[in-house]
Amino acid sequence: MLRLLDRLEEILISLLIALATLITFVSVAQRYTLSLLADFVTFSRAHQITWFYDVSKATYFFVRSLNLVWSQEVCIIFFVWMAKFGAAYGVRTGIHVGIDVLINKLDPQRRKLFIFIGLAAGAFFTAVIGTLGANFVAHMYHTGSTATDVDVPMWIVYLAVPLGSFLMCFRFLQVAFNFARSGELPHHDHGHVDGMEEEDASAQAIAASPLTPKEH
Template sequence: MNAARLIWDRFEEGFIVFLLAVMTLVTFVYVIFNNFYTFFYAVGAYFSESSEGVSEFFYTIGDFILDIVQTMTWSNALTKALFAWLIFFGLAYGVRIGGHIGVDALVKLASRPVQRIIAIVACVVSLAYAGLLSVASFEWVSTLMEVSIGADDLAQFGIKQWYIGAIVPFGFALVFIRFFEILVRIIRHQQVGLGLADEAADAMKLSETEESKK
């Protein structure tokens, strides 16, 4: 069980890195091509009076790159789709690492038993929210599957809208699982709160570290 969990955790991290890398690469290639053809046009213009053959050669390369840019309308759509996957896949990852910001200054003033009860209620509400959105979004994706509409600017590659939308119910299902795990740990007295990020506490720790270095 621990081995399977470790594999999934590593896959989760690797998949997020993969999405970020592909988004960055696609955007980088598009920006390079979108600005590179002007260089060949400029060089072609420079040789236009002295050597017509050389000038035509650079103009041809510039035209070729410009044609590539004009056919890369899919790059923006792909980046948006990958960003959507990053958001909804990253929701559960944020819960796992405590990356979401917790607004619980007043809660921490209460006793630990009261904090535990509040955390249980918060978990139940979060589970209800994640479960509701997971079911609702699954019905939405099922409708997209039935109509089988191609994704904007990506249909040429056989990509359907439901391919992109499928991450929504999947992501909320993962969030449901993560909050259920937190709820179990709270009930077993292995955890008090939701384990969310505490910016105030982090700032205090950073301040104490800087003071100790002086």
């Protein structure tokens, strides 16, 4: 069950990043294309190139007819959801920035105590934010308000706050439970690149193969 939750969390974050990037790219490309086509129209009209003027003008109005006014608001919504669930992912994988120089200098018992205090404080804070967010979402549901550029109820937009906060609270409790059982915290190596272990292992296997020519 936890593995399924982890996978859904990763898929959601990846999907939101991909969609936001794609929408932003298309929106920017449209603006630059309109600017370029406007230059083409001006040039062809100044030099009386009729066929080029007609093609440029028709293409300009076609690209302009593609309504992407909603793109900015949708990207903001996607980034809000991505940030909330990304924060929970950060707790699970240990990628949040933390200053633990003093904590690591303590003796094991005191270090363990302070780590539990920090994890408990994180769980309490996110639980409070999740509860307040749930109350706010319930209020927005009864107002019936929708987003400005897209016809999406605002309670769905703000639903990221309680869902992401409660998931983050669960991750804090999960880390605390694992730490109590194993004494280890999740740690992320910022110099690590996924897939490099397989490449290194393949390179070592090839180098150790008797068919590989040796240097003399």
